[in-house]
Amino acid sequence: MVRKTKEEAEITRRQIIDAARRVFHECGVSRTTLEKIATAAGVTRGAVYWHFKNKTDLFFAMRDEAKLPMVDQVVFHEDDADPLGGIERALQILIRILAEQPEVRETFEIISFKCEYVDEFAQVLQNASCQLEFLDKLTRAYERAQSHGQLRAGFTPSQLAHDSFLFVGGLFKHWLGRMPDTRFQEWANQLIHTHVALRRA
Amino acid sequence: MVRKTKEEAEITRRQIIDAARRVFHECGVSRTTLEKIATAAGVTRGAVYWHFKNKTDLFFAMRDEAKLPMVDQVVFHEDDADPLGGIERALQILIRILAEQPEVRETFEIISFKCEYVDEFAQVLQNASCQLEFLDKLTRAYERAQSHGQLRAGFTPSQLAHDSFLFVGGLFKHWLGRMPDTRFQEWANQLIHTHVALRRA
DNA sequence: TCTTATACAAACATGCATGTATGTAAATAG
DNA sequence: CTATTTACATACATGCATGTTTGTATAAGA
Numbered sequence: 001m002v003r004k005t006k007e008e009a010e011i012t013r014r015q016i017i018d019a020a021r022r023v024f025h026e027c028g029v030s031r032t033t034l035e036k037i038a039t040a041a042g043v044t045r046g047a048v049y050w051h052f053k054n055k056t057d058l059f060f061a062m063r064d065e066a067k068l069p070m071v072d073q074v075v076f077h078e079d080d081a082d083p084l085g086g087i088e089r090a091l092q093i094l095i096r097i098l099a100e101q102p103e104v105r106e107t108f109e110i111i112s113f114k115c116e117y118v119d120e121f122a123q124v125l126q127n128a129s130c131q132l133e134f135l136d137k138l139t140r141a142y143e144r145a146q147s148h149g150q151l152r153a154g155f156t157p158s159q160l161a162h163d164s165f166l167f168v169g170g171l172f173k174h175w176l177g178r179m180p181d182t183r184f185q186e187w188a189n190q191l192i193h194t195h196v197a198l199r200r201a
Numbered sequence: 202m203v204r205k206t207k208e209e210a211e212i213t214r215r216q217i218i219d220a221a222r223r224v225f226h227e228c229g230v231s232r233t234t235l236e237k238i239a240t241a242a243g244v245t246r247g248a249v250y251w252h253f254k255n256k257t258d259l260f261f262a263m264r265d266e267a268k269l270p271m272v273d274q275v276v277f278h279e280d281d282a283d284p285l286g287g288i289e290r291a292l293q294i295l296i297r298i299l300a301e302q303p304e305v306r307e308t309f310e311i312i313s314f315k316c317e318y319v320d321e322f323a324q325v326l327q328n329a330s331c332q333l334e335f336l337d338k339l340t341r342a343y344e345r346a347q348s349h350g351q352l353r354a355g356f357t358p359s360q361l362a363h364d365s366f367l368f369v370g371g372l373f374k375h376w377l378g379r380m381p382d383t384r385f386q387e388w389a390n391q392l393i394h395t396h397v398a399l400r401r402a
Numbered sequence: 403t404c405t406t407a408t409a410c411a412a413a414c415a416t417g418c419a420t421g422t423a424t425g426t427a428a429a430t431a432g
Numbered sequence: 433c434t435a436t437t438t439a440c441a442t443a444c445a446t447g448c449a450t451g452t453t454t455g456t457a458t459a460a461g462a
Binding site: 002003004005006008009012043044045046047049050051 | 408409410411412
Binding site for chain 3: 203204205206207234235236246250255256
């Protein structure tokens, strides 16, 4: 029992979160046991229980790690001379992040397909706050596009934003599991281009 | 131990499937125990194990019950004089089914949010066959719309079908949990209308 | 330098879900 | 009418995941 320094302990904590992501992804959250995570991290359950209250606590810690890269890399520039093109670029960046950052992708796959939204986990869904924020950003971007005269007549920014919001939701739902395929990114960019072109004046 | 007739046994089977749906929906598939299901159905685990091999078997039996009403109520009529309007109507029917048939909705909510796609359950996702069929129907409907001159120029039926496919996916993902709200249906129909209007010539 | 808190490992206790085996009364087949 | 099968209920055996407790060597604080 060589006691670790604070920095070493922090490393251990990271390793546990990393291992958790891998095991969650392979076994699903429910079938993942803290023993499996501990083994994958090269520690014992003692370490896991030291750093985290329980599996749920560990799950949310893992989730928060992946939320950041997404929210601060996918941005809609307010001063874009081409707001509609900006929306297209933002969506492309979004799928590029998923394609190029395996940890982020794994986490999103866990959240989407390997976790049951009941009891303590129901609030993950209720994390609509984050989603609503995205919808709001989209709406404002479309408003700017409209004031730049880029939008087709007869559609409000809100309507278009909602449609795009659902588009992204569908993209996540249908393609997350098939991501590492390199052809996918090309494919998704095509779909994004079409989607945006539909709103262009 | 009053032995049941064949018909009574079939009723028992149905009751078990019904109870399974309710408990799956409340507890999630993983946390659902066969004991809970049995109790909810007014039987013992003996009955459950008699009718089904295990929880997985029961899950898929439940799923198959809900698949039928969906596939044969949502249709794209081949001889529609207004194919594009037909697409809009088909999508409206789709959400009406979810709004009006609680059992179907519950099952879809279970599949979407209360089940982890690993091991034996991974094949549910791989039930892409059903999804691909839907995408195919959409594509053919858009082809008919195109030959009727209803589509905006510059977009292929396949592109539009994919975008609509993702739209429906997003609709499922974001609104399934909030369905019983009566305002939702109105809301969804608005979104569907906008979505279809975007493709109109 | 001495003390205390830390960062775990190891051991323990518990409960619960599963699967199977056995029992049984009545339905059904012959 | 008898034999067999059916449709369960009940009882049993097992394993595994969880949470807690205890032990301990050392880092950090005073």
